[in-house]
Amino acid sequence: MSLAARWTRLLMVVSAAGFACAAYAIRASMDGPIEQYSGAALSAAIVYTIVIFIWPPISPLHAGSAAIAYCWFIEFAQLTPIPAALxxxxxxxxxLLGAQFDLIDVAWYPVGAIPLVAAQWFLRARKRSQTNPTPAAP
Incomplete structure (x- = not known):
């Protein structure tokens, strides 16, 4: 495993822990819609970091799509009695599974993943431009 992949994985562990701490801090200090919406968004952010941890070279768009699809899968699984029973x-x-379906959460999962997709896309583009500088015009 390359050094870059190791650093990426370490950063994803730290990021996931930070997102989880933020979610629990918001839950402990606030009540109402902010608590609910931020929880859904931060859950998607945590799943995004897990996807990058598992496969560091994945493209940002694929990582974001996988995170959102997983969150939606879990949310729609809540329409069955299994997650509530567990x-x-x-x-x-x-x-990990929640207890009941909430359609609003479906809309908030992309809010948590899309900024991370944009940030990773920006950082990768910046890295590429630094390693492959364009030649100066004559």
């Missing part, structure tokens, strides 16, 4: 038995299952 969530009643386990705090961890509740954190």
């Amino acid at each position: 969530s009643q038995r386990s705090w961890l299952a509740r954190q």
Whole structure:
């Protein structure tokens, strides 16, 4: 594994922990729609970091699409009784699966992933331009 992949993975672990801490801090200090919407957005951000951790060379667009698709899958799975039943038995299952479907969450997952897609896209483009400078015009 390359040094860049190792640094990327370390950054993703730190980022996921930061997003989780932000989500729990918001939940502890606020109540209402901000708590709910930020939780959905930060969940998608955490899933995005997990995707990058698993496969560092993935393109930002594919990582964002995978994160949003996974979040939507979990959200729509909440239309079945399985996540609610598991969530009643386990705090961890509740954190990972949720308990009930909320259509608003479906809209907020992209809000958490799209800024990360844009940031990674920008950083990769900047890195490419620094490693492949354009020749000066004559």
